[in-house]
Amino acid sequence: MKKSIVLNLLLITFIISGCSKTEPNQINNGVNSFIWNGLNKFYLWQEKIPDLSDRKFSTDQQKNNYLATYNNPDNLFESLLYQRNIVDKWSWIVSDYVTLEQSFQGTTETTGMEFGLKRFKTNSSNVFGYVRYVVPGTDAANKGVKRGMIFTKVNGTTITDKNYRDLLFSKSNSYTIHLANYNSGDPITNSTTYSLSKSSFTENPIHIAKTIDEGGKKIGYLMYNSFTANFDSKLNLAFSKFKTDGVKDLIIDLRYNGGGSVRTATRLASMITGQFTGDIFAKQLWNKKYMSIVSPDALIDRFPDKIGNSEIINSLNLTNIYFITTGSSASASELIINGLLPHINVKTVGTKTHGKYVGSVTLYDSPNFTKSGVNQNHNWAMQPIVLEIVNKNNYNDKDGIDPTINIPESYGNMGVLGDKNEPLLARTIELITTGKRGSVYNKTIIELESIGNSKSNNPNYNNMYVDLK
Incomplete structure (x- = not known):
């Protein structure tokens, strides 16, 4: 009897052990099949990748072996x-689509300190951070971190181009920054420190919405930091206030906006205008395979008059619009500018935009690649580039949009966002009130090389996305 029990236990152990070894391989093979099938059907450059060709495999066995x-x-x-980091700089894949979905809703693990990273003027291997803005309600806000602060060390270690990812984007829940004096691009560390903790936080992309009275004009100012669809109603509410205030000129500050939802961009376009309902805002160009099976009208983004089925869009019916931009203004930020160009007068102040003219879609491992019927054995999902986007006149700026007035931010004098004396806002107000286009900024401002920012590690960084139709 005892021998029989031992043999049965050994048999059970063998079966369990065998399952644990084969199951990961089965899941892995399923994920690989999902990746190939999804890219074969939707990837924008599918025709240029031999291994994604419809003629690549003669049999299923050949495909499975590959x-x-x-x-x-x-x-x-x-x-x-296709030509990774040269042409396709933006496609990505994740092993946990829950985190990806949260990032689309503006939810990330953050201290609330949004920063940029620049190389030193003299020793270019050294890097300093500068605070762009602070998200209200976060640890950084509660501890008094302010826009314009410069930091050169994290946890006592000098930041360099080799270690900044480990110092600032690790899985650690906290870090300490060491402040510095700007010193014309070669910051000198001082004795002030801030210890900051991360938490899961959903950022409202409407950082500032206010009306400025200047030169006899009612000027609306909106600092908008992400095209986050679940805040569209709040965006619409801000435009209701602009209407009530009698705003006739509008400045939209996209200097740190890396993009987001194409649908949100079309809604914002209608909030700015309102006189073009049903007209073409943008056109999506997918690969030939997909465009041959989908209705052409499904790939046209038109000016809407509602959010969803019932909420009426608050429109200003403007014929002039002003944007503040930098190299961090990307994808959907560039789309809103480009999409409005054929319809109204568009002017930009700041520096050249990033240059991202393509969009992505979330593909899940399911029969139709949507969330419906998703494979429960894993959480992998893809966000591949699937489309190029152009305006009504079939145009886009592949290398970025040049500003009407070129004026870079000065890291030694960042100003207060929303204050009419903040350098970029002040110059935009001057353009509105006087029409003066010539640059008048201090020519001694040094433009230093950027190597990233606090959102660089987010799954949703510099993304422009659509819903799969």
């Missing part, structure tokens, strides 16, 4: 991208 050579889904995904 996929089995990749033990890591990330490696398969990367191998199928």
Whole structure:
């Protein structure tokens, strides 16, 4: 009897052990199949990738053998991208789509200190951070971190181009920054420190919405930091206030806005205007395979008059619009500018935009690649580039949008966002009130090389996305 029990236990152990070894491989093969099938159908540059060709495999077995050579889904995904970091700089894949979905809603792990990273003027391997803005209600806000602060060390270690990711984007829940004096681009560390803790926080992209009275004009000012769809009603409410205030000129500050939802961009376009309902705002250009099976009208983004089925869009019916931009203004930020160009007078103040003219879609492992019927064995999802987007006149700026008035931010004099004396806002107000286009900024402002910012590690960084139709 005792021998029988031992043999049965050994058999059970063998079965459990065998399952634990094969199950990950089965899941991995399923993920690889999902990756290939999704990219084969939707990837914008599918025709340029031999391994994504419809004629690549003669049999299912050949395809399975090919996929089995990749033990890591990330490696398969990367191998199928077109001229990675040259042409396709933006496609990505995640092993946990829950985190991805949260980022689309503006929810991330953050201290609330949004910063940029620049190389030193003299020793270019050294890096300093500068605070762009602070999200209200976060640890950084509660501890008194302010826009314009400069920091050169994290946890006592000098920031360099080799270690900044480890220092600022690790999984650690907290870090300490050491402030510095700007010193014309070669900051000198001082004795002030701030210890900051991360928490899960949903950022309202409407950072500032106010009306400025200047030169006999009612000028609306909106600092908008992300095209986050679940805040569209709040954006509409801000425009209701602009209407009540009698705003006739509007400044939209996109200097730190890396993009987001195309649908939100179309809604914002109608809030700015209102006289073009049903007209073409933008056109989506997918790969030939997808465009051959989908209705052409489904790939046209038109000016709407509602959010959803019932909420009426508050429109200002403007014929002039002013944007503040920098190299961090990307994707949907560039789309709103480009999409309005054929319809109204558009002027920009600041520096050249990022130059991202393509958009992505979330693909899940399901029969139709949507969330419906998703495979419950894993949480992998893809965000590949699937479309190029152009305006009504079939135009986009692939290298970024040049400003009407070129004026960079000065890291030694950042000013207060929303204050009419803040340098970029002041120059935009001057353009509105006087029409003066010539640059008048201090020519001694040094433009230093940027190597990233606090949102660089977010899954949603510099993204422009649509819903799969």
